[in-house]
Each structure stands twice: as C-alpha cells, then as structure tokens.
Amino acid sequence: MKLVTAIIKPFKLDDVKDALKEAGVVGMTVQEVQGFGRQGGHTETYRGAEYKVDFVPKVKLEAVVEDGDAERVADVIADSARTDKIGDGKVWITDVLRIVRIRTGEVNEDAI
Amino acid sequence: MKLVTAIIKPFKLDDVKDALKEAGVVGMTVQEVQGFGRQGGHTETYRGAEYKVDFVPKVKLEAVVEDGDAERVADVIADSARTDKIGDGKVWITDVLRIVRIRTGEVNEDAI
Amino acid sequence: MKLVTAIIKPFKLDDVKDALKEAGVVGMTVQEVQGFGRQGGHTETYRGAEYKVDFVPKVKLEAVVEDGDAERVADVIADSARTDKIGDGKVWITDVLRIVRIRTGEVNEDAI
Amino acid sequence: MDAGSVTWVMVSAALVIFMTPGLALFYGGMVRAKNALNMLLMNFYCLGIVPLVWVVIGYTLATSGTSPVIGNFDFFGLKGIIVGQDGGEQLLFVFFWAAFAAITPALIAGAVADRIKFVAWVIFIPLWSVLVFSPIWYWIYGKNAAGELIGWLGERGSLDFAGGTVIHVNAGIAALAAVLVLGKRRGWPGEAMPPHSLPLVLAGAGILWFGWFGFNAGSAGAANAQAVQAFMNTFLAAAAAMLGWLIVEKIRDNHATTLGAASGIVAGLVAITPAAGYVGGMAGMAIGFIAGVICAFAVSAKFKFGFDDSLDVVGIHFVGGLTGSLLIGLFADPSGFGELGTFDAGLFFGGGWGLLGEQALANLAAMVWSFVLTFAILKVLDAFIGIRVSEDEEKQGLDTTLHIETAYNFGELSSSGRSV
Amino acid sequence: MDAGSVTWVMVSAALVIFMTPGLALFYGGMVRAKNALNMLLMNFYCLGIVPLVWVVIGYTLATSGTSPVIGNFDFFGLKGIIVGQDGGEQLLFVFFWAAFAAITPALIAGAVADRIKFVAWVIFIPLWSVLVFSPIWYWIYGKNAAGELIGWLGERGSLDFAGGTVIHVNAGIAALAAVLVLGKRRGWPGEAMPPHSLPLVLAGAGILWFGWFGFNAGSAGAANAQAVQAFMNTFLAAAAAMLGWLIVEKIRDNHATTLGAASGIVAGLVAITPAAGYVGGMAGMAIGFIAGVICAFAVSAKFKFGFDDSLDVVGIHFVGGLTGSLLIGLFADPSGFGELGTFDAGLFFGGGWGLLGEQALANLAAMVWSFVLTFAILKVLDAFIGIRVSEDEEKQGLDTTLHIETAYNFGELSSSGRSV
C-alpha cells in the first residue's frame, strides 16, 4: 500500500474530497496545517505595529491506497486542487508496510 | 525503526495511551484530525437550513518504534482502540530511515 | 526525495524556520501537536480537584527535501531547536517515492 | 421632568447604546471566523459615526419645524440646546434617540455580511442615516413646538411605540435592497457557512434583550405606567417568541436549537417594539408568540427567492417588525392605560379596522421610501467606488484582507511572526 | 410610588433578567465544548418558559389570597392588574419577581449538566416552577391585601431579603435531588472535564455580579436607605468571598485560580442575598468572607459522597445560601436602618437565639419540600419518558446530538460541508 499525502488550499477541500470519492477512494484523514513556501505570508497590524506572519493556512490530506492506485490518486488530487495560483501545494507518495482496520482486524488491502 | 501511525476515536486516546505505556512505548505524538470514511458524518441545522458535515473528529497518534516492535505496537493500539463500532480507525506502519533526539543528538534506537 | 519530520518546542519554531531558510529549504508545513514523552505533563486544578494532563504542546514540522539534503536538514533542525532541556523533541527521516507540485504538475526534485 | 424620569431615560439611553455592541456580538458570532472582525467593526462604526451625524444634522431634520415631511435646521449642531435652561430635558432625548439612530443602520450589516467593501459601508451609513432614517422618523414622530404630532403619518394616528416601522421595517427592507444590489456570497447557498461561535451569538442575544428594556420601556419617556406595561410586554414577547420559534423547529426539524432560541428572542423583541406601550400583557405574549412562529418560517424565504440575506435581517427585522406593527391594529387597548390611553383602540378592543389601515399605510410608506433610497444610494456608490470586495478577499476573508487582523490567535503558532 | 423608585425597580428587573444570560455564560464556559450549547439553551429556555408560567399561574399562587401555605387564582393570567389604575405598581413587581422565578430553576442546570435529556428539562422546568417555587415563595413572602405577611414562615418572622432560602437553598437542594435521580456522568470522577472557556466563565461572573445589585438592592422595592445598604453589602460580600476562596486555594492547593475567584464571587453573592437588607457593611463583608471559605471547601464534598453535581450547585448555592441565611440570625441589626428596621435583631446585636431558630426552621422547611418534590417529579418523568440521554449521545456531546449544532467553528475545515 501507499500513503498519499497532499497539502492543499483549504477552500479546495470539498472539491478534492468529491473528486476522490468519484475516483473510488473511500477513506481519508485531513487536518489543518500551516504552510511556508513561495506563496509568502501576510502582514498584520495591531495599534500601528506591523507583524509579518509567514505561515499560510493549508489543509493536509492523507489517504492510504493500494499500490497500483497511488499515482492515479495523486493525480486526481492535484487536478482537483489546482487553481493555478501560487500556493496550490504538493502531493507526495510514501510506502506503507502494513495497515490494520481497528474494528475488524483486517489487514492490508482489505483494511483500506 | 518504524513509524506506527494510528487514526482512532478521540475518547479512546486515554485507553490507548495507557496500553502503550504498559507495552513499553515511552514517547508518542498526537493531534486532532478529521476523518472521512464509512462511518459517515452528521447534519447540522441553522435556522432551518440543513448542512451535511462529512468529517468526523478523530485523533492521530504517531510513535516511532524499533523495527521488531512495530507489529506488536500496532496490535496494542488496535486492541485498546477497538469499540467494534464503525469508525474505529486504522493503524499503519511505515519505514523510518533515521531518527535523532534533538536534546542529545543521539540517533536511531537510542533516540526513540 | 526524503521527508524530514520534526517534533519541536513551539517557541523554537521561528528559530528553526530561519535556520531552514538559511540552509536553502524553501518550503515546509507545520502544525500544532501534543507530545507524550519523558518530559511529562502538568497538573491543573479546578475547584480543588486536581487533574494530570499528560500531553505537552509541540509543533510538528515536515519538509520534503532532496535525498542528499536529508541528513543535513535534520541536523539543521536539531541544532536550531535544541535548548538542552528535556522535551526538545525528535527529527526523523522517511522515504518519499514521488512528489508533485499541484500548481504546475512538476514532479520530484522540481516539485520541492 | 422629575429626577426619577430623567434617571429612567438616561439609563434607557445607556441600555440602548449597549445594544449596538450586543448586536455586534450577535452578528459577529454568526459569521465565519474569517469575517468576524469585519462584522464587529461594521457595527461599532455605526456607533461612531451616527451619533455625530445625528447631533449635527439628523436630529434637527427628524424633529424640528412645521412641515409634514421633514424638519428644518433649527437645532443644527445642537444649536440652542442648553442644559442650563431646561434642566437637560431636550438634550436627554437627543442622545436617547441618537442611540436608536445608531443601531438602525447597524442592523443592515447582517444582510451584507462577508462581502461588502468596508469603505462603501463607511460612506453608506451617514448617507442612509440622513436620507432614509431622519425623514421616516419625522413622518411618524415629528412634532411641532406645541408637542402635537405633525409628521404626515403620525398625524393620521399611526402608532409606533419604539420604532417597529421607523427602525425594524425600515432597516429590514433596506437590507433587502442592499442584498439585491450586492449579490450573493460566493458559494451560497450550496456551501455551509455555519456560525463560528454560538456562545458569542447567545451573549449578544442576552445583551440585546437586556438593552431592549431601555429601548421599549424607555420610549415612554418617563417612569410611568406606560413604561411599566412596555417593560412587561418586552419581557413576555421575547419569552413567548423564543418558545414559538423552538416549537416550530421541534416540529419541522425535530430538534430545538440554540440559534433558534436566540433568533426567536430577537424576533419577539422586534415585534413588540411598535406595540409595547399600547397593549396589555397577554396581548404582548400573543404578539411575541405569533412573531416567533412567523419569523421561524420567514427566514427560509431567502432560499426560495434566491436573495442572500446572510443573517436574516429581512426574515427577522422586516417580517417581525411588520407583524408587530400590524398586530397593533388588532390588540391596541387604550382602556388599560388610564389617562395615558390617548391612542386609538385596535380591532379586538372595539376600535374597528381603522387603526389597522393606518398601520398598513405607515409601513407601506416607510417600505417604499427606504427600499428606493437604499437601492439608489448603493447603486450610485457601486458605480463610483464599487461596493463589493474582490473574489480573493472574499475567499481569504475580510479580516486579514481589509483590516489586516485576525479575530483569534489561540495557538502557539499564531504568535509566530516578527515585527517589521 | 415615586418615579425614582419605579425607575429603580424597573432597572433592577432588567438587571435580574440579564443575570440568566450571565448564568448561561458562567455555566456554559464551565462545561466541555461539546455540551456548551445545551447548557446555554437550558438556561435561556428558563427565561422563555418561566415568565409565561409566572404571569399565568405562578404569580397568583405565590402572592394572592389569605391561606398560610398557598395563594389562590385571583391574579390568574394577570387578571385585574391594570397599569392605568395603580400607576403600574403591581405589574412592576409581577415582572421583577418573574425574573427571580426564571433564574431559580436555571441554577439547577449546573448540576444536571452534560447528561439530561433536553425534552425532560423542557417539561421539568414549568412543573418545578409551579409546584416548588411558588409555594416556598408564598410561605416566606406571601402577604394579604393589607400588606401583612401571612405565609407560615414569613409570619413567624423568618427573614429572607432577596431569596437566600426561596431561591438558593431551594435550587441547591433541588440540584442534589436531581443528580441523585440522574446519576453520574460517564467517566466521572476519574476523567478530566475541565471548563472549555474560562474567559466565558469570568464574563458570566461579571454579569452575575452586575445583575445581583438589582437582585439584592432592588429587593428593597424602593430607592431607599435599605436599598443603599443592600447595595453596599452586595459589593462587599462578593469581594470578601472572592478573597476568602482565593486564600483557601493558595493555602490548600498552593495556587490561586481564576475559576476560584469567579466561584468565590458567586458564593459571596449567594450568601449575602438573604441578608443584604438586614445587616451593616462590616457584617456583609464578614458574611461574604465566611461563605467564600466554607464554599471553597464545600465543593469537594461531592467527591467524598460520590454525587456528581457537575458545576457545584449544591456546594455553592445550597451551602452558600444556607450559610448566609443562618448568619442573619447572628448579624441582623435593625438599629442601623431607622424606621425601616422593623425586623428582629440577630444574636450579636441583642436579639437572642430566636431569629437563628426561625432561620433554621425556614430553611429546613424549604429543603424538605424542594428535595421531595424535585425527586418525585424527576422520578415520574424518568418513568414516563426517561430523563437521561443515551451513552452515545453523552459521548459525542449533546450539542451535535440533541441540537444538531456545534458551538464553535473556528477553522477552515468546519465550514466544509454542503447544504442538503
């Protein structure tokens, strides 16, 4: 199995989730993260004092998929998350040695 | 070393943590995440308008362990996190190439 | 490519980020997590009833880097995050099979 | 004026002033976190600009002179209002009413939430206050030096105890005009836009209810029997409306909600506003309950008709205010007020259909003027400066883009950053 | 009644009404985030239903007639209460006391937090108000048409200035009965259930203290010397109780806490409630300090005895109310009140043990009635509809399961979702 990890723009999450569902991905886990990259941050001003905030809100999405699906899933994510503006994020793939479904104890392909 | 990652129900965290401590796992890192899966979400209603929230609160737990311990630790987590109800989550194992303890600079087995 | 993951003390984040920038790392993703380890937690008291909170706020930092940079980046993080007090955290390295920049579709080294 | 009544009106003024911060929390909690500060600021800004506009020009236009439609400049810039001469009696009402003038346009903020340019709002508010609020106020409350009602609606016998028509119907219909000019939020209605903090909404609702006792019972202008009755009615109407709304929810949606309770309270308060000093306690309860039920349904109309009234200003203030104002035509009962009962009786209390007709006319007049002027002001503003934020600003949220602040910085990460 | 006093009672009524939203925030901040809305709604609901029940039936049962134990139906549905006839004097107290009637059962919400079915609460509150609150009120405050105390306790000379027995001891012991019927929360006491927002708790405490000036000083029923003294005592008792509680914490736990300060304030306010208009300032300070210290210890009793009084209604309202009520027996000092000093003196001021005995009797009577009736009502409700939520609902939290809402939606993820 492979773990596909994506960093995307928060407001694209619903689109990505729908695209993944369509592509047959039935499970995923997401969380709010802060990204640092080319996009740059923004400044905030409090009582005239200016601060630079370097981090930008992003969403991280993780899905464990079968080996053969990984590249396709990564592409589905990339396609549905794309806005063509800087800061669209990354998708990367890592190897998973074993996965267990806690409820049933099923392992690997059956557990996804 | 191996990284054991688990997605569990939030209210099981204390049980899992205690089980891991008993199993000799001395360090772990957790965070709140949102899960999408078979369990399904819930609806919310605001002034009569209904919304479907697809994501369910989950906790993600990560522990780097020695190679030989990985499967056992995964099983300990699965056993202590099980409620037999849908949405109990997953545990997966990935490979870690190197780990450093920041404080001391110790590496690998010594750093866990 | 390699994924360098670090668990650090929250107030060291700015230092680590600056050190990474200097070391040529142009992108990273961070998030707030809770750590369990040797450092121990703290107690809280509400109306005389005492509770033990085992988890300590930490920051998790992830950066995908080129294969050859991984160890150096891990060391940069470790050096800049070190306070010599217990709870400084860990850095670990895992393997990344493929990475895509969503905006452009570039892959691997070009996508970092 | 006796010291007890001076005290009552001062306290009432303070209470009504407190309502605008209350409204800010009520609305601020209902928008998404990324727009919370913009909402708070739109409300607070009204409490900044309107009192100044009111004492300079709005008050004199709304109260002085002899015309049936608008005041003159006799009190321009508080001219001739000297507390040392009348014991403060006139100035007392200048500021009591200034508080009403301030909250009225603030109500509109709920409709235009999440997408109006702040600079457009900044210009819109004083214009609206002078061009829309002052005239309608004059029509209903304008008096001559002898204290007789001379505004063309008030003179006919229209009743509006504390501003059902002048404030709620007026602001509610202006809200409709505003969203028609402004258009829907991106993503509406498909995307979920849940309140970011319901405790804040409830805190705001509590403050609004509290302040509304000054709004309604203070409008008696003295600590008298009418004030006492208005107080009781304000209490009962809000309570009954809360229940009315919750019952609709329980039956229709199978769950009673916290936002429903808060919304019901406000609907009841809106509805009793025009009627508070004209009806008995059981009628006050009935008006509240009816408004709670009607508004619980009315807030869904926007989905049917497709106008994005973000926080239901139309469904609650327009519909609630109209409901209460018309119900005066049924429930007004001068017999319970002794010598203060100098107004017409409603249909159920022996007064025939006449009063209901007057109420309908007054609301219609206010609706037409308010809708047309609001629409026109915003169209002109849109042509000159544009009234809507860019797509990027709307997506990222107005707080970081328009005010370069963020509402909440809870975590350790949010303190990360350096001064420049 | 002079306009100044009418104003004072109206203001006081508004303040007391504001206390229920204040209590909602105070309690709401103390529960876990997943149950925050349920707590807010339980409180707000009391402000919806109780005033209606009170004006229809509760008020007449609590005040009219000639019996020593319960009123009659003379004022059923506000019958015959016409502001035009008495200048509003009677109606003024109808709503002033309605505010007391509303907050009393709301206090109980703190004990049953996190696990009671909302529908059970909805039914319980009006029943409790009529069956428990009105009778006890009558026993202590019931008067005949000539204005003489005729309730069996009041007539004996029991003192309860603003509701120490009628409200706090009553609600506090009812809270105990309720948790005995309801059982403990799952996980209690092993699991940590920390307050989800202490700033909300403190905001609530601030509102409570503010409102309590109306509660206590308003209970003088006029802007007179007794009101002034009650005001001073309310200020000093809360201040001293805050210090008392913080000192206990510092000595016992080595740290003074914010929740301790808020709790101490409320304990002091509760304790001074029965005594506010009967004691001098230094006695007020002493009562507050004593209550702060006692309640700081009393809240731990639940762990010893194993009853899960979630937010310490017993430890603060029952214990604090009883403490204050009994201390009247020591500190009551009519000599400082001039012609208003028509009550008995306490032990320290030359009055002997008699008053203390009366105070003990009154509290005992209220405790028995309240405990038994509350227990019975909830047992019956439990038998018919069940009063406790399911395990799943309790675990997931009452907000999403009973009210299908969530209190907070801060992040970007929480706006994710689609309308259906």
Added chain:
Amino acid sequence: MDAGSVTWVMVSAALVIFMTPGLALFYGGMVRAKNALNMLLMNFYCLGIVPLVWVVIGYTLATSGTSPVIGNFDFFGLKGIIVGQDGGEQLLFVFFWAAFAAITPALIAGAVADRIKFVAWVIFIPLWSVLVFSPIWYWIYGKNAAGELIGWLGERGSLDFAGGTVIHVNAGIAALAAVLVLGKRRGWPGEAMPPHSLPLVLAGAGILWFGWFGFNAGSAGAANAQAVQAFMNTFLAAAAAMLGWLIVEKIRDNHATTLGAASGIVAGLVAITPAAGYVGGMAGMAIGFIAGVICAFAVSAKFKFGFDDSLDVVGIHFVGGLTGSLLIGLFADPSGFGELGTFDAGLFFGGGWGLLGEQALANLAAMVWSFVLTFAILKVLDAFIGIRVSEDEEKQGLDTTLHIETAYNFGELSSSGRSV
C-alpha cells in the same frame, strides 16, 4: 436626596463596578492565550481587594478631615455611617467611589501584563490604593464638613469631573513607573504578540463604554442637567475618538482596524472623563476626536523609547487623560450649565489662561506623586520578594504556571487526563 438621584447613583455605581469585568475582557482578549487567565484574575482581584481596603481605610483617608493633603480616620471601617440616619446618602458615595478606587489600579495591569508575579500584584494593589490613590483623590476632591473643597488642588480651582487626573493620568504614569521597574517581556519588541481574541476585546470595549455613562454622568451625583450633559459628552467623545483613531490608521497604515476602533473608544472615554460635566456637546466631540488622533500616535512612543507597556496604558490612559484634562482649560463653559455652572471658564469661553495653568499643575502634582511612589513600592517589593516571573514561567505562560489552569479547552484532546 430625591429617590430619582439615589437611583441614578446606585445605577451608576453598578455600571462602574461592571467596568472592571469589562476591562478584564478588554485586556484579557489582548494578551496571548497562555496569559489570558492571569490578566483576567489581576483585574478581578482589584474588584475583590480594593473595596475592602476602601471601606476600611481608603475612603476615610480620601474624604474626611480638614487638612489640605490627606484625610483622617473619622470614617475608619465605615464608622458612624448609618443609612438609617441620612437615608443612605453617605454610604451611597462610599460604594460609588469604591468602584472608581477598584478600577484605577486595575488599569495598570495592562502595562505589566505577561510577566509580573501574581503574588507581587496581590501585595502591590492595596498598598498602591492607600498610598497613591487616596492622597491624590483627597488633593482634588477632599471636602470639609461644610462641603467646601479643601484639598490643595481642588481648593485652587482644578477641575476633574470624573477622574481624568485622579484616575487616568495617575494610573497611566504609574504604569510607566511599573514597566520601568519590571523590564520588557522576553522577545519584545521583535516577536509578534497579537491579541488572542479580538471579539473579547470588543466585548470588553462595549462594556466599558456602557459602564462609562455611570462613571461620568453618575459623577454629577444627581439626575440633573450636568448629568445629562456629561452623558451626551461621553457618548460623543467616544464616538469621535473612534473615528479619529480609524482615520489615523487609514491614512498611516492604509487599513482601519477593529482594535483601532476599540482603542479609540477607550481613548475618547478617558479624555472626556475630566471634562464631561464642564463642556458643551460640540466641545465634547472635539475633545474626543483630538484624543483619538493623539493617542493613535502616542501608542507608538513605546517602540521609540523602548519601554514595554504591553497594552498601552501609558499611550491611552496617561496621554488621553492628560489631553482631556488640559483641554478643559480651553473648553470649560459654565454658561451652559445654569446654576450648576459654578466653575471657571476655559480660554475659548472667556476664562483666560488661568484654568489651563491649574490643570497643568494638578496633573503635574499627580504625576510626580504617582510615579515616585509606584516606582518605590515596586522596587521595595522587588527587593523583598521579586516581582518578575521566571524565564520558564514567562515562556510557558502564566496561566498554567501560576494558576495551573488553561483558558481554553476546545478540543477532545484537552479533556484527556485523569484526576489524581
């Protein structure tokens, strides 16, 4: 004293008391989340200790006797103040002023935020109240038994309607002394320390504005023409100052901010405090606007001079209070107040430079006394017990280290833990 005025002063006292919780939220929202509770507690503590100190010793030192510089012990522990004798008139002002005494040192909390030891604060506050607040109060407001001003500044004709000098300049300069003793926060000014909850700040600002009507208009001591004028001025000054601050921001920073609006409100309220009962409405508006503009610049001075006044107590209270106090010298206009206009006229109203000189002198005297004493008290405290927390405590935050609590526990994880 008529019941209307008694009511007005009681209401005003309640409003001023409510300001300290309001200040707690205002300040509490502005610090980082890890120090929020400590800030709330520092404020609430003032409302606990100061009233006690005031009734025991502070009040008598501030008001009794015949000396030009300090009172005597005639009213020690409320001795001889019996409501039954004077209808409560004296006690009324004991608690009204106690509320002022409580909030004054609470203001200083904003300057020392995030780093002062709680135990040092606990000791500092009562000392400061007796040694700094009471004497300065006496200098300006001290009267003899015949009601003539005998404090050395008041007797010369210095004007300070509601405490511009006695409260704001005093607390503001004390704040400066305190941060000079205490030193900067670690990381300041390089590190971002953004407000953790601006909605809380705005809620606090709303409460402060609301309460300030009691502060200023209540300081007339009666429901009279001067109270009415003071009320109007309080409204207009805050509104104009909000706009002034926002205009500076828009021009200088290109964005108007929510924190700017809240800050402007407070700056305007501070500035109008000394002047409220001495100037006309348009002058009130001008004073507010000027203060808003000046304070918007003044808050940046700390970066230039390098003193870490965390929440700008110096920039707002000292500068704003001084601005308002000096502007009395220009704008005071007794002619508008009829028989209450017994004070000197300012420069613009035919009074020459004399009043301005007196104002300058009074502020200078207050500044010197307050700065020197505050500096000395804290130096002594620092020598004996240390007034600054450890580096670890400062980094981890004062809530978990000093009070072993956390302000927020939103998520599921925060409930994880076991009782011990």
